[in-house]
Amino acid sequence: MFLKEALILWNTDVVSMMSPLLAAVTPEYSPIILSGVLLTLIVIFIASKIGSEVARKFDFSPVLGELVAGVIVGVSAFHLVIFPEGELAGADSLIMTLVQALNHLSPAGIEAVFESQSEVISVLAEIGVIILLFEIGLESDLRQLKEVGVQAIVVACVGVALPFAAGTVGLMVLFHVAAIPAIFCGAALTATSIGITSKVLTELGQLQSKEGQIILGAAVIDDVLGIIVLAVVASLAKTGEIDVTNVIYLIVSATIFLIGSILLGNFFNTSFTAIVDKLKTRGNIIIPAFTFAFLMAFLANAIHLEAILGAFAAGLVLDETEERNELDELIKPIADLLVPIFFVTVGARADLGVLNPTVPENRAGLLIAVFLVVVAVIGKLVTGWAVFGIPGVNRWAIGVGMIPRGEVGLVFAGIGAASGVLDKPLQVSIIVMVILTTFLAPPFLRVAFDRAAEVPAPEKSLGE
């Protein structure tokens, strides 16, 4: 005990003597940055697991739990996982305070370490969302779409166009939001969550019903549309101006990129299989798969679209290979480890304090949040009435089934926050919209299908 105390004292002296010098030399910080990153990851992992388990217990999506857990450990509450945004500094972070105490860092040192570790966590979250979209791409079966056909396309298009238009115009006209953030928010309303919807449909035994198939098909299509819209909108946000030429270029290039990758899919697939077959060392499937996914993400980024569009396209392509099932299994643990970093940090970055109703300045932000939720619900609800030519179809069920937003909506909030295009009230409003639509949809979906069950509908014959 004596030795250890003496040593700590001695250490403190040496380090405090050296700290003005250390502040200039980055390599000296490297083990401290690693400490900060490890501690942040530990907090993120524990929060994500508690959040997802609690959510599951109350029958909500695990993603929702991770998001709420992020809010709790983040800037809104415990200040464990925060980022150098606005007026936040390293001294505000509980983790940084602990790291500082352990390593006897100077105030300047703590800010340098805070900046670096936040940068690393941000990139890990971005890699997490790239892997998420890669996985979604791998799980989206484009051939399935042919079966549900035109109805799903109509529902998807109405469900993308309506909330997008109503959201954007409403924000600009009613709330005087500038064009780019308004478009960004409108776009965030477009994509239905495949994960949440398909889970609830499975529980209700309605996945194979006509309604279930239309909902799922439309959810896949509006995910694709949503990701294209995101690529376009995020690129607009980067330049900060809306230029008709630019918009046309972006829409065309995003569409060409996605359709091009699918058309070239056969070539990619045979090359991929040939390479995997030749490799005999460890990682023979996972390394080529991630090289391809990261390459597509980089290419999408290089032509000024979003990295996630590339990862999604890579997933769609590799979905068709022979190694598909093995790849699915191998990606799972990697996604399980990295995707929660994305969801937790999205929640952690969201400062719910900006919607605190007791502060008068927040009223406008609150109204925006309410407006976005209303548009999000109504904009998807009406899609049920876009279905035509199927007598007796449960329009309520289709409309309600399209309501829950999820991963893609959060991707909008995350990218909007990281790029600085969304101010805090808008960013938080999107997150509140995702949380509420996800909370509301499952119970309402049960009601909608129950009502239909009272009418003796010929469900079996609709099943195919």
Added chain:
Amino acid sequence: MFLKEALILWNTDVVSMMSPLLAAVTPEYSPIILSGVLLTLIVIFIASKIGSEVARKFDFSPVLGELVAGVIVGVSAFHLVIFPEGELAGADSLIMTLVQALNHLSPAGIEAVFESQSEVISVLAEIGVIILLFEIGLESDLRQLKEVGVQAIVVACVGVALPFAAGTVGLMVLFHVAAIPAIFCGAALTATSIGITSKVLTELGQLQSKEGQIILGAAVIDDVLGIIVLAVVASLAKTGEIDVTNVIYLIVSATIFLIGSILLGNFFNTSFTAIVDKLKTRGNIIIPAFTFAFLMAFLANAIHLEAILGAFAAGLVLDETEERNELDELIKPIADLLVPIFFVTVGARADLGVLNPTVPENRAGLLIAVFLVVVAVIGKLVTGWAVFGIPGVNRWAIGVGMIPRGEVGLVFAGIGAASGVLDKPLQVSIIVMVILTTFLAPPFLRVAFDRAAEVPAPEKSLGE
């Protein structure tokens, strides 16, 4: 085509107008940093796969191939993966030059992006080596050691003490190297590579022979000793002084940390299994396992030891749980993805140019490299003669079997380079030592066992 060109022109103007402004604002760089990280990871993945496949083809360890591939893409040759060390700047990096061209970055901007992306890749490499040691821990079966018993312990201790003492003293006396770097190099000579040795023994059908069992047992023990030595030496390097109190504190704390975790293993194991059993959402095994591994790594770091010691202890502990086999499977793809980042960057950081024999100043460095290789070979060769009480044992085979260094030696080189304690010639000498011992051991091991086969030895009865 016209539209796109017009747009690029327009983009260039806007961006170049904005670039002095951008240089101050980090969030604006975030997609560019992501681009740089993705491109670097793509290069690392491709290099690691080509390297490991070529190595395998010529019957060498895949790790060796990854290391050599790192040298080729790194500072010694193609300048694709480099780090801001010495006089290297972003403009020297081919990847950064491409990223700059794609994003019209200012010279100041490119350096900021280069710093950030290098930081991210460094932390990813550090996480890679943490996962590597976690996996090695999971694979080290401590119970097996009881069977080979005293002989393996003697061989291990001789094989650690001799190269360590000869290397350290030799460097200080013959080459006038300062004490801390000399100790660091001496310590880098201690650990035999379990992976390489066990692979060659398996190929020769000698894994179950008395010699094979002694070699393997000793390799496991000297890995543990090597990691303790590394924890102590790296901590000395941080403070820059050798203080007897400090050395004693470090040796005692490293030993207590490792033995303490193993003794508490039962408690950790039941807690881990209880937690895993309760969790029902995705990642129910992998997230608790990595939380534990990162927590142990953080704790080791917090008491001024090395993060990898904690990860190794976590692996040893979880090796005893029921989920062990499932965990092994889940960790594999994660390790396959992240561990090559470590090996490739160790190679990439090593500037082989400092050993170029045509430059007169390099002669001293070259002599050091030769000296280290000789000590590394002889220091392990003599361990065969430390075996006692087994008549007819193949002493040559045991000695040669202990020669190959691998992962742990590279961990020394990597940590030594990152912490700045090793100058370039010493760092490169360690890497050359690892490469040469790994190249030499397999053919010599075949000869050693073949010579024994000429004498009609009762091999079967020695098998148990």
